[in-house]
Amino acid sequence: MTVPASQPAPMSRREWLLSDRPQSRVQARLGRAYVTWRQFSANKLAVLGLIIIVALLFVAAFADLLATHSPVVGDLKNARLLPPGTGEYLLGTDDQGRDILSRLIYGSRLTLFVVVLVAVISAPIGLIVGTVSGYAGGWVDAVLMRITDIFLAFPKLVLALAFVAALGPGIENAIIAIAITSWPPYARIARAETLTVRRSDYISAVKLMGASPVRIIIRHVMPLCLSSLIVRVTLDMAGIILTAAGLGFLGLGAQPPLPEWGAMIASGRRFILDQWWVAAMPGIAILIVSLGFNLLGDGLRDALDPKESGQ
Template sequence: MSDMTSNAPLSWREWLMTERPASRMQARLGRTYTTWLRFCENKLALVGLLILVLLLLTAAFADLLAPYSPYIGNLKDERLLAPSALHWFGTDDQGRDILSRVIYGSRLTLFVVILVAIIAAPVGLLIGTVSGYAGGWIDAVLMRITDIFLAFPKLVLALAFVAALGPGIENAVLAIAITSWPPYARIARAETMTFRNADYISAVQLMGASPMRIVLRHIMPLCMPSLIVRVTLDMAGIILTAAGLGFLGLGAQPPLPEWGAMIASGRRFILDQWWVAAAPGAAILIVSLGFNLLGDGLRDALDPKEEGR
């Protein structure tokens, strides 16, 4: 009995790693497990994953973790206090606890990152796959539109859209999403052009599948690994763009604890009360580093060239 118990994990591993899966589910689980093993070989990628998990937990339990209100401060007695046991990151010019504002600011950061990914990635994937599969004048028109967006720096284009839409966190998210989809379209188009002449695509065409079905059911899933890696690597840039808009007063508006806006309010005291801007700046640095490390790990794990190594 003890021998069977000790061999249970090995049997499960063998079931996942088998070269002859008995079902599609077993094959998918096996590929997922193999990808996870390759991902775990990269220690820095695990650090990035840990940072992201901590960010998610901080945002989810901000009400429990924050020692003070992020909006209300003691302007009379606690203005610009240095870091101490009572206020670990000090207080700002309104007497508000900076640690609490950084904690609640993680929610805004995740809000921006998730919404931009939900909006920009599908748009870029759809445009890129349709362009690559259709070819001809459709490809030319869609790629020229993509080139127009790529011709402008992302922050400058986002500033133009926010100036037209008006300041606010929702308009900032929309502006960043509008400027973020072109790289995804380029990647999806390049991937599609390598797949569209493959034998299995030709077989699906002979079975009578419509072009839209081929794009949605067969080509898009093949483009997802590259897109996931690019989206993860772009998260740091999205955070910096959102912080830049907040720094310029075009993103989240006071008294929302957005990290870029916090840096903007602390720049007036950067020489004497450095902690006001240093804390949100460090948060942006750590989270951006975490996404970059995670993206590098996903790129190595999802790269088909790594499977034979």
């Protein structure tokens, strides 16, 4: 009588994700994503930063439901400069009788609007300039890097002020100005990554297969630069928020009555000694969101950097 061979125990989901011999590209990608998430979630401060950013997204998405008052129209006769906790005004009111909490909630939309558009504009520009410069070399590299050095020679806020002064005040022009001043660091990072991989055996094999330089840059070099670029963009988002708030504080960003946090601080500076909450509340909001982006960026850097994570 023959004894049937024992069947191997089925793999658990965790073992399937952590398998060192993936059976498909999907399994390999999910495995890398799972390992990255484990390393990220092990950093408690990074998780705190993620919670702050998710809360910001939630507040911005449901601002119409969360805000209890209009962000632009206030009760100037009966609710001017009320302190926090007065009646239905949890964070008090400003000099126009507008609910500060409602203005902060709607202002989160403007903050995300600025951050997302600046990242969408500046990151691709920096990625293209850096990869082309690093892969082409020669006079192309020299010209592109000298242009990058010119932009890096000026402080970001000063250069943004110059562009906004030329373009005119407004949230759209502020976004363009910040994006123009934000791409050089991304170009530097992409160039450094490209220089490390352009002479690798992997790129040489792609060349032997007849791939053009454009295809090599787009399909094989740029994806290798994305992880470092994502980390840098996340870390720079706090600086983008501060620059946008600085332009708003100087009257060159979002214009009244838009509830932009920097403009709210500017309007409340006249009452900083007696009615401190008018300027302090948007300042605290900027602090919390900037801290969230910094913590998130630090966690992504540790999780995505092979040297740090040991992958």
